[in-house]
Amino acid sequence: MVVVGGSVAGLLTAHVLAGHAERVTVLERDQYEDTPGPRAGVPQSRHTHVLLTSGMNALEELLPGLLPALEDAGAPRLAVPGDLGVWQAGQWISRRNPSRPIMTPSRPLLEHHVRRRVLDDPRVHVRTGVEVTGLLGRPGHITGVAVRTRGGDHPARQEIEADLVVDASGRASRTPAWLADLGAPAPAEELVETGRAYATCVFHADHPPEDLDGFYIVPDAGQPLGAIVLPVEGDRWMVTLSGPRGEAPPGDAEGFVEFAGRLPHSAPHKWLRSARPVGRPAGYRHTANRRRRYDRPGQHNTGLLVVGDAACALNPVYGQGLSVAALNAVALREELAGKRAVPSRTLQRAVFRSARRAWDVATGADSPMPGVTGNAVRSGPAARLLTRYLDRVRAHVPHDPVVCGTQRDVLFLLAPPRTLVTSPRVLRRALLSPAGPDRSAPPTP
Numbered sequence: 001m002v003v004v005g006g007s008v009a010g011l012l013t014a015h016v017l018a019g020h021a022e023r024v025t026v027l028e029r030d031q032y033e034d035t036p037g038p039r040a041g042v043p044q045s046r047h048t049h050v051l052l053t054s055g056m057n058a059l060e061e062l063l064p065g066l067l068p069a070l071e072d073a074g075a076p077r078l079a080v081p082g083d084l085g086v087w088q089a090g091q092w093i094s095r096r097n098p099s100r101p102i103m104t105p106s107r108p109l110l111e112h113h114v115r116r117r118v119l120d121d122p123r124v125h126v127r128t129g130v131e132v133t134g135l136l137g138r139p140g141h142i143t144g145v146a147v148r149t150r151g152g153d154h155p156a157r158q159e160i161e162a163d164l165v166v167d168a169s170g171r172a173s174r175t176p177a178w179l180a181d182l183g184a185p186a187p188a189e190e191l192v193e194t195g196r197a198y199a200t201c202v203f204h205a206d207h208p209p210e211d212l213d214g215f216y217i218v219p220d221a222g223q224p225l226g227a228i229v230l231p232v233e234g235d236r237w238m239v240t241l242s243g244p245r246g247e248a249p250p251g252d253a254e255g256f257v258e259f260a261g262r263l264p265h266s267a268p269h270k271w272l273r274s275a276r277p278v279g280r281p282a283g284y285r286h287t288a289n290r291r292r293r294y295d296r297p298g299q300h301n302t303g304l305l306v307v308g309d310a311a312c313a314l315n316p317v318y319g320q321g322l323s324v325a326a327l328n329a330v331a332l333r334e335e336l337a338g339k340r341a342v343p344s345r346t347l348q349r350a351v352f353r354s355a356r357r358a359w360d361v362a363t364g365a366d367s368p369m370p371g372v373t374g375n376a377v378r379s380g381p382a383a384r385l386l387t388r389y390l391d392r393v394r395a396h397v398p399h400d401p402v403v404c405g406t407q408r409d410v411l412f413l414l415a416p417p418r419t420l421v422t423s424p425r426v427l428r429r430a431l432l433s434p435a436g437p438d439r440s441a442p443p444t445p
């Protein structure tokens with residue numbers, strides 16, 4: 001078996017497949033460093049990465065002991081909303097509402113620990129500096145990959161045969177084009193794109209913001225600017241700002257801090273002005289929600305499995321991608337358990353199902369955003385009615401522990417989004433209770 005891409009999704013998939021194969025070979029175009037650090041093949045590694053409760057649970061199930069090891073390496077563990085200033089729908093969420101944990105290791109630290117654990121397994125081999133350039137086989141049936149070795153004056157070309165090829169090459173996956181090269185149809189693609197642009201800058205600070213461990217300013221259709229201020233290992237703060245199409249945060253530290261002055265509350269800006277930037281902000285613009293339907297009948301090729309961002313890439317503002325990669329791997333493990341062989345189509349469907357909650361959350365939240373485009377944008381009278389109801393839900397989140405806890409479990413991928421519509425307790429409170437008291441001052445513990 002070969003896995004294309006040795007990042008989080010590829011490594012976790014290799015770990016699961018290793019229990020069912022003599023050998024799994026991970027092909028990664030980058031070289032790995034011995035210590036955690038950003039790398040070219042993962043441009044998002046300079047940006048804030050939140051690990052949601054669902055992702056923590058899935059990682060602990062796949063690699064027991066990983067989370068304590070991350071904590072030992074300095075990765076913060078926070079309670080949400082207990083430790084954070086979360087601004088949503090024009091108010092701060094009460095910190096007394098029930099909390100769930102998240103972790104905030106830097107992306108390179110997380111990947112470094114996952115990699116060490118997965119590559120400890122003698123059945124998992126990795127070849128770095130190897131770029132996959134195409135698929136082998138015929139329409140409907142994939143039998144291997146074509147690769148070229150990077151570096152040196154004469155890149156070597158090679159073909160590698162495999163009974164299963166896993167594409168974990170991320171958001172920029174070339175599998176649709178490689179299938180076209182073989183004469184096979186590309187998978188149908190679903191798209192919801194808001195044009196949101198990101199910038200992240202690391203800061204040092206003498207004191208935390210207020211008495212909080214960070215801020216999360218949630219963008220919505222009426223207030224399109226977002227901010228995430230979170231601690232990471234090494235006594236640093238990672239600050240991500242985001243704006244809608246045409247309002248990208250600036251790429252210089254001074255402009256970045258100034259941009260924070262436009263957020264709907266002054267607290268993050270006030271704190272940022274007292275902190276010291278480390279280097280320049282890094283920008284990022286490829287934030288579309290894009291799902292490729294390899295699971296559909298007629299669109300599947302035996303011998304091929306697509307996971308992680310290559311199958312379903314999400315707007316990063318909801319912080320779900322790592323958790324989805326881990327949930328994909330758990331779903332594969334459950335599907336393979338106790339069986340000698342499972343058709344790749346069945347595995348692809350399991351991957352699809354395990355990412356569905358995240359897709360519904362991200363595209364549901366992005367569909368009402370101004371300027372949204374794409375063939376999977378939810379529109380029409382039913383979608384508008386749902387948006388109006390969800391606006392009422394969000395208005396109750398800051399002060400209502402039941403509504404807040406239910407919405408948080410949906411956002412953290414612990415409950416299906418439909419819970420917000422089917423739970424009688426949430427329905428009753430959202431539709432019949434008056435909105436709570438004003439919460440415009442940063443929340444106290």
Ligand SMILES: Cc1cc2nc3c(=O)[nH]c(=O)nc-3n(C[C@H](O)[C@H](O)[C@H](O)COP(=O)(O)OP(=O)(O)OC[C@H]3O[C@@H](n4cnc5c(N)ncnc54)[C@H](O)[C@@H]3O)c2cc1C
Nearest residue numbers: 005007009029041044049050132170308309316319321322
């Ligand atoms: C700005 C930003 C912020 C984000 N924030 C969060 C967050 O807060 N929380 C969260 O959970 N998720 C977040 N994500 C999503 C998260 O980064 C991804 O979902 C996660 O990294 C899993 O991705 P992956 O392993 O599928 O792909 P990637 O991590 O993108 O890795 C793809 C790998 O494939 C390799 N590769 C690519 N092509 C080839 C080839 N042809 N041959 C060989 N190797 C190849 C690359 O070098 C790379 O190592 C964010 C994403 C972005 C863009």
